[in-house]
Amino acid sequence: MPGDMRLSAYRSPTGCAQWENDFMRMLLDTRGGNTKLAKTNRAAPFRYAGLSLYPTNELCPGAKAAGCLDTCLSEAGRGTFPNVRSGRMAKTEYWLNERPAFIAQLRRELHNFAKTCARSGARPAVRLNVLSDIPFERHIDMAGEFAGIQFIDYTKLAARLDKTPENYQLIFSYSGSPKFANQNRKAFRTNAPIAVVFRHGLPRVFKSRPVIDGDRDDIANAFTPGCVIGLRAKGPAVHPPAAGPDFVVNNPDVIGAAS
Structure with missing residues (x-):
């Protein structure tokens, strides 16, 4: 079920009163409850926090063209637990x-x-879009009020690249969907790191850029300009969709060896 439909089904007549009455808690995960954040938290000297919202077409405006909403990591890991989904x-x-x-x-x-x-x-390092793609640079003063925090995010909006404050590093999130080709082209014209999700392991090179293992450390990923951040398919993305676009890329090294 698409994210917007899930969220619509959750909505109550009182709107955010559901948050106020049932889920009053911190917005930020500062304890490493998210697996990705916990893994990166081991990368001294940073301590990593993140904001996990529930992905929808509104919060992830590039998701429809990218074809990634239905296989989003929101449904993987702790996202499989009803209380975690409800909180998000x-x-x-x-x-x-x-x-x-x-x-x-x-x-x-x-x-x-x-x-x-x-x-x-x-x-302090913070990822405000663990599962969303909101231009938070428009909503908080990162360069002034929060100049001491290193912000890091993935984005599918190529127009955001090279336009954020110095302490807000963006990694472009590539999609193999044909409808997303224009965004991919724009991103490859920049020197921003580009994350690609692969099946069947990671290739050595992708589109003339060296591939590094991106599953180890989000923070290091953000400071690898000119590289492809190779991520291994997880959760629902491990298997190609029965229909519709596929944002995951099959490892070209494996395909080449088999041909």
Whole structure:
């Protein structure tokens, strides 16, 4: 079921009251509850936090052309648990219906996270779009108010590349869907790192760019200009879809060896 339909089914007449009454909690995961964040948290000297909303066509405007919404990682790992999905949906309702309050709470949590990191001697790093693609550079003052935080995200919007503050590093998220070819072309004209999800292992080179293993450390991925960040297909993306576009790329080295 597409993300927008799932979220629509979740909505109640009270809107974000569902968040206020049932899911009052922090927006940011600062303890490594998300597997990807926990793995990267081991990369000293950073401490990593993330915001996991529920992906929809509105929150991920490039997802329809990319063909990645139905096989999104929102349904993998801890996303298979109903309470985790409900929490993400509630946060998304909060963002959609009470944006000023959401941003105010997010700013407070970012300040608190920065203070916690300062006490422990760690450098704060934050991924605000763990499962979404919101241009947060338009909503919070990253270069000023939060200059001490390193922000990192993946995006399917090539127009965002090379336009964010210095402390907000973006990795472009490639899709093998033909409808996404124009975004891919625009991204390859930049020097931004480009993440590609592969089946059957990682190739050595993809579209003339060297491929590095991107499953190890998100933060390191963001500082590898001119490279392809190779990610192994996980969850529903392991198997090609029965119909529709496929954002995952089959390892060209394996295909070449078999031909």
